[in-house]
Amino acid sequence: MKSKRRKQVTTLLTAAVAFAAAAVLTIMPAAAEDGGSLTPQSSASSSAVQPALQGQTQAKQENSMDSSQPNSSSQDTQDSQTADTASDVQVTLDTVEPYTFTELGKRYTVLIRTKPDRWPAVVSSNPSAVTVSNPTWNAKVQGYLCTLTAVGEGNAQIQVQAGHTQKVLETEVKVPPVQLWTDTSSYTFHTAGQQYTVLIRTSPAVKPIVVSSDTSVVTTAAPVWNAGAKGYLCTLTAVGEGNAQIQVQAGHTQKVIETEVKIPPVQLWTDTSSYTFHTAGQQYTVLIRTSPATKPIVVSSDTSVVTAAAPVWNAGAKGYLCKLTAVNTGNAQIQVQAGHTQKVMETEVKMPPVQLWTDTSSYTFHTAGQQYTVLIRTSPAVKPIVVSSDTSVVTAAAPVWNAGAKGYLCKLTAVGEGDAEVAVRAGSSEKKIAVRFVTTIGRDTLAYTFHTPGQTYHMGLSTSTGEQPQIVSSDPDVVKVVFTVPNPSHQGFLLCKLQAGEKEGTADITITAGRAKAVTTITNDFRPVNLSIDTSSYTFYYPGQRYTVLATVADNTPAIVSSEDLSVVSQQLKSDGNGRWLIQLVAQRSGETKIHVRAGSSEKVLPVKVSDERLTITANASGHTFYGLGQSYTFLFHTSHNLAPQFSSSNNYVAVVQNLGWNALQQGYQCRVTSRGTGSASISAYIGSAARTSVSVSVVNTDESQMRQRAQQYSSSTKYLFLVNTSTHRVGVYTGQSGNWSQLHYWACTTGASATPTIHGVFHIQSRGYYFDSGSVRCFYYTQIYGGYMFHSVLYAQTASPSQVVDGRLGQALSHGCIRLQLENARWIYMYVPFGTTVVIY
The missing domain is CATH 2.40.440.10 (L,D-transpeptidase catalytic domain-like)
Structure with a gap:
């Protein structure tokens, strides 16, 4: 069978090119298992190609990768010349005998050859026996690879179809019985949590399945292969008393391990049989001794009187520790159980009246996280209990005895705005502390005076809670609130921009945060002042042109500048000190507008115009030739209205340009051009986007x-x-x-x-x-x-x-x-x- 298959594989690989040219579909085995070689010929070809790839560049590798894809362009040309019918596709199988799988999970890879654009469809008639993967193109074998996988016993027909042509490959999954051995047929547990590891031997390829008939008695872990033990290890764990069958199955073979959990009575000891509490919240820690492997269970018969925490093992005490906490007056039985053994502790909570004193009856917080430590005095044997009525306002820590203060200290911590009561209890006595959390508002001024309409002021603010305050003006005609933003210079503080209106008088700025409120008074006092500007009018000749106006104001009164039409000319104001203000104007588009400069009640108006006149630039020469490197030549340019141009070189590797500025003698602007490398360059003189001219230079070396x-x-x-x-x-x-x-x-x-x-x-x-x-x-x-x-x-x-x-x-x-x-x-x-x-x- 193997000899016959090898001969067929060799024959089909030899005819691969002929099959591809004739659009033939061939199905043949590529590998019986994952990672197997396709044929001896393909393996040799791969080893021969590998050395040839060494030392190639990345570009060649990418070209090689691109060429590995199916060459559909040549096939499309052939398809355009020949009618693409279903009859031109053939299907050939490498064997007429069924393929038999002898192990579950075993794989068999089929090679399918057809046209690259003829993707074959592969379907299993019985996926519960054999499954199929989607065929994928493989450039090395010039065909499609499809993997068959044995899933369960039975027969399946593998149907391969390309066009209207179909072939069937018969498959069968036969899994022979396997040997199964366990190192024991029964086991008895004596403690809950006790474990036993079963050794299971079977075929390495067949993983056993282990199931417990009663997981409330014994549980099983998943078997794990152990090479040293030459088998699978499975851990069994006792849970509770009773019997359970452990079923071990491998293939069709099954074994049963009988298990029993017998938990004998355990010794149980507590350090007391009764306890009396005298204050709500008082605690007592019981020491419980039993077998280390048996954790006791502790339950209170009345949790409204005494509660019991879960016992915790303590190696130093050689036992379990369980905290009992008094809740209210009354009696409760504390039941302690370990295995089948049980003990009962009688507890009683008696709270006689005691003297109780606190150092304050009220307190006000202003900041979240702020703390106050209350001093509480009572009998040293009676520890007070402190509780907050609203932990969203204030929290209370557990009181701690302080010998120096001769009392208990309790930390109160502010959380959020509101009112709360902190109750302090000792025995049957109680005192209450009234607590209030109120936000405070800080600001850098209580009053401010504006002297020029439109003047602004940035008021610094803060709130004790970090809350964003609400800020409102009582008269927006006098002063308006522009915006409030975080202060970038001082974390946690705010800046509120206020702007004076046109109306003289007084207005209040009201700041509200939570239940807190603060008021800042603003006054507008506009008086005439001496104001002058150094220009009566100005004309711009192109967008982007800039001009700086100097404004002088007496008495250091703030100056305010505005443009009637910012789309024509924009402005920016900067103080130069001693009443001098620099106003930078920037032309935006052609048109006319007015710039208003105000100080106190005085005002100056500067008419400005952005002309749409066409500007010109002329040069004293059309070009220059350099006969060496490092040589220089100076060009002279004349511009409309003597506007200053800028200069640039189109190729700084050939020539660089330097702006020499205005030449009063020649009434023009000069630039020096220096040769750096051979070639040609264009030297441009331009005034924004309004005018441009160029001269050419060439460098010959x-x-x-x-x-x-x-x-x-x-x-x-x-x-x-x-x-x-x-x-x-x-x-x-x-x-x-x-x-x-x-x-x-x-x-x-x-x-x-x-x-x-x-x-x-x-x-x-x-x-x-x-x-x-x-x-x-x-x-x-x-x-x-x-x-x-x-x-x-x-x-x-x-x-x-x-x-x-x-x-x-x-x-x-x-x-x-x-x-x-x-x-x-x-x-x-x-x-x-x-x-x-x-x-x-x-």
């Missing part, structure tokens, strides 16, 4: 062309070639091949100083690294040329990443022999240039 010609003489084992001119301090990077090199980069660099010159000759790229330190500086992205000579960045501070330049000079002879570059250029070499690349230094 004769050394660059000479270096390009020189490069053609050399070869490199990679697609890159480097030339370094130590006289002009330039690095040329070329790509291509010998005699046909194209310039990729032309960089400025720093070469060796006269005392430590850079070596000359032909070298090849060697090792590289992220950084190295030289003295107190750090060089990033180094690439070795020869020995200690390297390409690396300009000099940085010794930080983890390049963030602070120490010496960024280029185009000079300064180094110890290395070739310094801009950080991004050194990083480019570090990242992309292969080992062995030729470097020519001359």
Whole structure:
């Protein structure tokens, strides 16, 4: 059977390509168990492919992953040329004999070959015997894999369908009887909680099931395989007296373990048979001794008189401790039981009148969390009980005897606003303390005077509870409340913005928090003052243009500024001290508006206009050509209304621009342009978005062309070639091949100083690294040329990443022999240039 199947598998794998081209569906075994190889041929192919993958780049790996998907595009082309009918799909099975599973959980993987876009449907006629997984495409075997799993005994037909074509694979699950052995057939427990571990031996693949017939007598844990014991271990635990059968089953085989729980009477002792309480809340701890394995149960016959806590084992006392607490006058029996043994304690609560004194009869809290310690005096033998009538207002801790105070101390803690009574009881005596929690409101002023309409004041506030207060003005025409926000400078405090109205007079600002209320009086006193501004009118010529107005006010009266139309011109006011105010105006859009400056009852009006006139900028030259690096040329620009322009370069690697400002002699604005690298750049002069003009500059470097010609003489084992001119301090990077090199980069660099010159000759790229330190500086992205000579960045501070330049000079002879570059250029070499690349230094 195995020989016949192997022959069929080999035949089907050999014909895989032919089947795929003809849209043939083939079903064959891929693996009898999880993790099995498909065929000897596929295993060999996998081992041969693995070494070939080593050393490939991530991009190649991603391309390889993409190519592993079914090639549906070529199949779609074929489908467009051939009618896609159900009759062009064939189904072939690798065997006509049924497949038999001999173990539950065993798996069998079927390989199905058909068109990649022909997903086969696989169904089991009896899922209680054999289940099937969804077929999944596998690129290595160019087919779909479907796993069959034995679940229970019986027969199942596995139906495979593609299109209208269907094949059936007969399967059967036969699980032979298994041997079953236990290390005992009966067991007797003598204590509740006692355990016994049964050793169960059966086939390792067949896990036994263990069930108790009465879990109120004995419980069973799940069996666990133990390699040392060569079997399964199952823990049985005694619960209560009685008999239980432990049923052990493996496959169809079953064994029964008879168990019995016999709990003999236990000795039981208590340290007292009676106790008398004299105060409600008084406690007594009973010591109970019995077998350590038998925990006693303690019950009060009347919990309105005495309550009993759960007993707790205490190793020092060699017994269980149980707290009894007096509740009210009366009698109660305390029943103590261990196993079948029982004892009864007689208890009585007698509360005679006692003298009781507290150091206060009332107290007022103002802050949540605030505490007050009450001093309570009574008989030392009678401990007082303290209870709060409302724990949402105040809580009371347990009183503690203090010998120095000759009484009990009890901490009261404020929780929330309200009224509560704290009852103090000792014996049958009682005293009550009236407690009140009232919020307090703090503010930085009781009264404030405004001198200019629209003037604002930020009042500082706080509440003892942290509650957000309500703030209301009695006359919003005099003063209005703008907003209240947390104070960023002082945690827990608030800022309330108040603004003066147009009406003179007085108004109250009422602050309410909880039941607390506070009032701040505001007065508007508007008097005429001397007010002047340095401009009578102003015209803007483009949106975004700015202008600063100086306002001078006598007597340090606050100035207020406003724009009638903020969409035309916006404003911002800043005090310069000594009655001087700077008003910054910003044009927003074309139009006209008025700026109002007020101080006291005085007012100045500044008409402003944003013109929609078209602005112009003209230059003294249309462009300039540089014949070397580091050269400069000055352009002169004339603008409408002599408005100051801004300047920019389209390519700072070619040319940089410097604003020289206004030239009074030539009545125009100048900028200096300096060449940095070969190429072209556009120098723009612009006034906001209203006007712009450009001049062109080009930089021609004769050394660059000479270096390009020189490069053609050399070869490199990679697609890159480097030339370094130590006289002009330039690095040329070329790509291509010998005699046909194209310039990729032309960089400025720093070469060796006269005392430590850079070596000359032909070298090849060697090792590289992220950084190295030289003295107190750090060089990033180094690439070795020869020995200690390297390409690396300009000099940085010794930080983890390049963030602070120490010496960024280029185009000079300064180094110890290395070739310094801009950080991004050194990083480019570090990242992309292969080992062995030729470097020519001359």
